[in-house]
Amino acid sequence: MKLYCLSGHPTLPCNVLKFKSTTIMLDCGLDTTSVLNFLPLPLVHSPRLSKLPGWVSKDGSANLQKELKECAGRVFVDSQPEFCLPEYIHRELLDLSTIDVILISNYHCMMALPYITEHTGFTGTVYATEPTLTIGRLFMEELVNFMERVPKAQSATCWKNKEMQRMLPGPLKDVVDVWAWKRSYSIQEVNSALSKVQLVGYSQKVELFGAVQVSPLSSGYSLGSSNWIIQSHHEKVSYVSGSSLLTTHPQPMDQSSLKNSDVLILTGLTQMPTANPDGMLGEFCSNLAMTIRAGGNVLVPCYSSGVIYDLLECLYQFIDSANLGTTPFYFISPVANSSLEFSQIFAEWLCHNKQSKVYLPEPPFPHAELIQTNKLKHYPSIHGDFSSEFRQPCVVFTGHPSLRFGDVVHFMELWGKSSINTIIFTEPDFSYLDALAPYQPLAMKCVYCPIDTRLNFHQVSKLLKEVQPLHVVCPEQYTQPPLTQSHRSDLMLELQPPPMPYRRCSVLNLPHRRRYERVYILPELANSLVPSEIKPGVSLATVSAVLHSKDNKHTLQLVPKPPPVAPSKKRKRVLEEPPAVLAPKTLLSGAVPLEAFLATLQNHGFTEVKVEETADGHILHLQAEDTLIQLEEDGTHIVCDNNEPLRTTLRDLVLRFLQKL
Numbered sequence: 001m002k003l004y005c006l007s008g009h010p011t012l013p014c015n016v017l018k019f020k021s022t023t024i025m026l027d028c029g030l031d032t033t034s035v036l037n038f039l040p041l042p043l044v045h046s047p048r049l050s051k052l053p054g055w056v057s058k059d060g061s062a063n064l065q066k067e068l069k070e071c072a073g074r075v076f077v078d079s080q081p082e083f084c085l086p087e088y089i090h091r092e093l094l095d096l097s098t099i100d101v102i103l104i105s106n107y108h109c110m111m112a113l114p115y116i117t118e119h120t121g122f123t124g125t126v127y128a129t130e131p132t133l134t135i136g137r138l139f140m141e142e143l144v145n146f147m148e149r150v151p152k153a154q155s156a157t158c159w160k161n162k163e164m165q166r167m168l169p170g171p172l173k174d175v176v177d178v179w180a181w182k183r184s185y186s187i188q189e190v191n192s193a194l195s196k197v198q199l200v201g202y203s204q205k206v207e208l209f210g211a212v213q214v215s216p217l218s219s220g221y222s223l224g225s226s227n228w229i230i231q232s233h234h235e236k237v238s239y240v241s242g243s244s245l246l247t248t249h250p251q252p253m254d255q256s257s258l259k260n261s262d263v264l265i266l267t268g269l270t271q272m273p274t275a276n277p278d279g280m281l282g283e284f285c286s287n288l289a290m291t292i293r294a295g296g297n298v299l300v301p302c303y304s305s306g307v308i309y310d311l312l313e314c315l316y317q318f319i320d321s322a323n324l325g326t327t328p329f330y331f332i333s334p335v336a337n338s339s340l341e342f343s344q345i346f347a348e349w350l351c352h353n354k355q356s357k358v359y360l361p362e363p364p365f366p367h368a369e370l371i372q373t374n375k376l377k378h379y380p381s382i383h384g385d386f387s388s389e390f391r392q393p394c395v396v397f398t399g400h401p402s403l404r405f406g407d408v409v410h411f412m413e414l415w416g417k418s419s420i421n422t423i424i425f426t427e428p429d430f431s432y433l434d435a436l437a438p439y440q441p442l443a444m445k446c447v448y449c450p451i452d453t454r455l456n457f458h459q460v461s462k463l464l465k466e467v468q469p470l471h472v473v474c475p476e477q478y479t480q481p482p483l484t485q486s487h488r489s490d491l492m493l494e495l496q497p498p499p500m501p502y503r504r505c506s507v508l509n510l511p512h513r514r515r516y517e518r519v520y521i522l523p524e525l526a527n528s529l530v531p532s533e534i535k536p537g538v539s540l541a542t543v544s545a546v547l548h549s550k551d552n553k554h555t556l557q558l559v560p561k562p563p564p565v566a567p568s569k570k571r572k573r574v575l576e577e578p579p580a581v582l583a584p585k586t587l588l589s590g591a592v593p594l595e596a597f598l599a600t601l602q603n604h605g606f607t608e609v610k611v612e613e614t615a616d617g618h619i620l621h622l623q624a625e626d627t628l629i630q631l632e633e634d635g636t637h638i639v640c641d642n643n644e645p646l647r648t649t650l651r652d653l654v655l656r657f658l659q660k661l
Contacts, residue, residue: 001237001510003265003473004094006086007031008504010475011429011454012109013241013267014086015502016094020211020232020514021552025102026239026265030111031084032402034181036434037172038081039069041150041405043382046413049438055168062167067156072440075169079156080147081404082181085115087505097121101208103216104128104197105241105268106225107136107305114140114185114193126197127206129216131224131346133197135305138335138342140190142304145334146405147184149381202226202254210552219243220253221268221454222306224349229257233518236261238469242268244453245463246277249309249343249350249365255463262512264469266499269478270454271428273491280449281314284424287447288315288395289322296420298395299444301408301435302427304333307451308397309343309365311426312376315395316366319375328391329376332398332407336378344368382407401427403435412439419443428452457491464495471511476501519547521556528558534589534659542587588658592631594618600653629654 007014012029039049054065055075069078087093096116101124104110110132116122128136158164160178167173185193200206205213216226221244228239238261243253258264288298302308308331319325333339343365347358354364363369370376379386400406415421421444425432428450436442455463457478464472472495479501481488493499502508521543531539545556594611601609601622610621617632627640629650638650 001263001512001514003502003508003510005475005502005504005506005508006094009033010477011242011268011271012111013475014112015265015267016099017230017237017239017265019230019237020235022208022211023098023100024208024214024230025096025099025116026228027105027109027241028086028102028112028116029109030086030115032111033430034084034175035081035402035404036430036437037077037175038404039071039076039078039438040403040409040412041081041146041152042413043150043407043410048413057167062164064159064164066154067159068168068172071438074437075172076438077156077159077172079154080152080183082183083112084177085180085182086112087180093505093507095121097123100124101214102126103214103228103230103239104132104136105219105227105239106222107132107139108222109241109268110136111139111143114189115182117193117196118185118189122196124196126193127200127214127216128197129201129224129226129349130199131222131342131349132226133194133199133224134342134346135223135339137190137194138304138338140185140194141187142333142335142399142406143184144187144190146400150405202251203257210550215257217254217257218251220245220248220250223250223343223346225250227254227258232514234516235512235514236263238264238467240264240266240268243455245455245459246453247351248453249313249354251349251351255467258463258467258469261467261469263471263473263510264464264467266460266464266472266474266478266493268454269460270452270456272450272452273456275428275450275452277451277453280426280451281310283447284311284426284449284451285314285318285322287422287424287449289318289324291420291422291445292324292327292393292395294420295393296418296422297393297415299408299411299415299421299423300395300397300426301401301403301423302397302399303401304335304339304399305343307426307453308339309367310451311397312367312370313365316370325375327375328394329370330386330390330394330396330398331376331378332380332382332386332396333378334380336380340367340371340378382410401425401435402430403439416442416444419445421445422447424449426451457493461493461495471497472499473508473510474499474501476503517554519554519556521545522558525556525558532659540587540589586660588655588660590658591633592636592654592657594631597631597653597657600656604649604653 002018004016007029009029009031012031013027014029015026017024017026042049052069052071055068055070056063056065067078068075097120099122165173200216202216202218205215207213212230212232215229219225219227219242221242225242227243230237238258245253291298344363347355347364350364357364367376396411398407400408403412416439423444424447426449432448474493478493479499481491485491500508525545529541529543531541533539544559546559548555548557598609606622608623610623612619620629625646630637636654638647640647
């Protein structure tokens with residue numbers, strides 16, 4: 001059993017498990033933090049960005065003014081943003097055309113799917129739940145829309161040269177594998193990739209080639225998010241990724257099904273272990289209210305699904321008490337309408353309280369009422385209806401959280417110069433300081449309220465004590481405290497036995513070895529067996545059969561009888577008889593009782609017997625015959641020199657106490 005790690009990002013995993021002749025990819029997350037090294041893509045011409053000076057090294061030896069721009073002491077790439085892909089291009093590590101299936105745990109962890117299915121020779125099947133597929137499609141379509149509506153004519157590549165990169169200032173100097181970074185995929189590649197997805201429901205068992213079964217379990221993190229059980233008849237592997245024990249909108253996490261795992265692969269823990277989600281929601285609401293009361297606008301960079309549902313629900317309860325009833329809330333995204341509508345129709349994937357509302361009937365989420373009362377309005381972009389209906393002060397939810405593309409770039413340019421406005425970061429995937437870097441100097445206030453509902457270290461330690469897997473495998477980052485808080489031993493996994501860590505491009509030989517295989521026996525063969533009882537309740541029978549293996553299923557069949565061979569009438573010849581089927585060897589069972597055996601030896605003339613007790617049994621020394629008899633739990637040995645008649649006699653005496661099968 002082997003595990004290949006293709007991603008260095010613990011919350012955007014991409015691992016490959018080789019288990020019982022199947023090759024299974026576990027998630028295919030896309031590391032988008034690389035876009036922080038690029039300049040933003042403005043929807044309208046930005047004089048500020050266009051006037052940024054090009055970068056030239058201090059000694060003048062490196063001149064990349066057309067590719068790199070300086071802003072507030074940082075250097076950014078002036079090109080279409082590129083993404084850090086999973087490690088699929090190094091075929092010496094793993095040939096992805098050999099992948100049989102891809103299991104997706106949530107819509108955040110499938111964003112690299114088009115790169116893998118369309119460019120590696122992949123011919124297998126992708127398994128995901130319906131909400132994961134639907135919302136994952138929205139995320140991909142939104143990303144493609146963001147990129148294609150602001151195309152960049154030039155492509156910056158010279159800065160990626162190793163000799164040139166060494167001369168660059170940080171952080172560009174320190175990024176690795178820049179030649180593996182890729183631009184966004186196309187909508188055609190998205191459609192082709194998602195056509196390979198097969199939908200599954202929670203606890204549904206899917207058989208892979210007769211070797212293993214895979215089954216998704218609710219992970220409690222987002223709509224349709226899953227942990228996966230991968231098991232054969234005698235082994236069980238659990239994959240836990242992006243799970244939550246908090247009571248939010250998804251179905252609660254299924255913990256009991258994770259018990260009795262031989263190996264548990266753990267990833268996707270919270271990126272903010274010291275930030276309490278409830279406390280962050282409180283700060284979000286209070287800072288939003290303060291800004292609106294002061295006449296300012298609030299910008300919330302966010303994804304188009306997930307935490308935004310909880311933010312809108314929190315604001316629904318908060319609006320009236322904070323006297324914000326007349327403040328307009330805008331949700332701007334190419335997929336805003338679809339996201340809000342889909343959240344209301346996936347009732348069976350929601351927690352019990354929201355499911356029960358469907359039967360009243362009421363919409364599960366309160367943002368439906370906000371839309372009906374015109375307190376929340378959604379638009380595909382800042383153009384069209386929004387520009388005519390827009391009024392201030394207001395609250396705008398829009399993407400992308402990196403602040404590098406999407407409608408959020410326009411609002412940063414529009415509101416960034418005024419100190420009465422506030423930007424509130426709620427998504428934990430990006431450093432807010434790095435996100436704001438190309439907009440400096442910035443007058444607007446910045447509030448960091450990261451809301452990450454995934455498991456923290458205390459919760460996961462408690463979970464592992466309850467489910468008790470034999471072995472735990474996790475990213476290397478979870479086995480040591482954060483670099484900035486090296487004294488915090490509570491911000492790491494401390495388990496016994498210690499977890500097996502992995503890092504990008506590593507290959508682990510998992511400690512669990514297969515010990516058993518299930519074999520079926522045909523009824524005709526079973527009828528021919530004659531079991532012998534070797535002890536109360538236990539019977540054995542010898543069997544001679546043909547082992548037939550197909551699609552990883554093994555069956556014992558009757559040995560076929562050889563066909564009769566007719567003698568030739570033309571001439572006499574010696575006919576070769578077909579090989580006879582060998583009868584099974586006689587098996588022996590039972591134990592040799594010491595006292596009874598000594599008495600038998602005495603009766604047969606072996607009087608001088610010295611008995612020595614050992615760790616495994618006894619050694620009998622027949623002194624007159626200079627012979628040793630070793631009586632052990634799993635065998636009996638007779639040691640005598642060149643006296644075959646004596647050895648045969650002693651063997652027959654031993655056999656009197658054993659049962660033949």
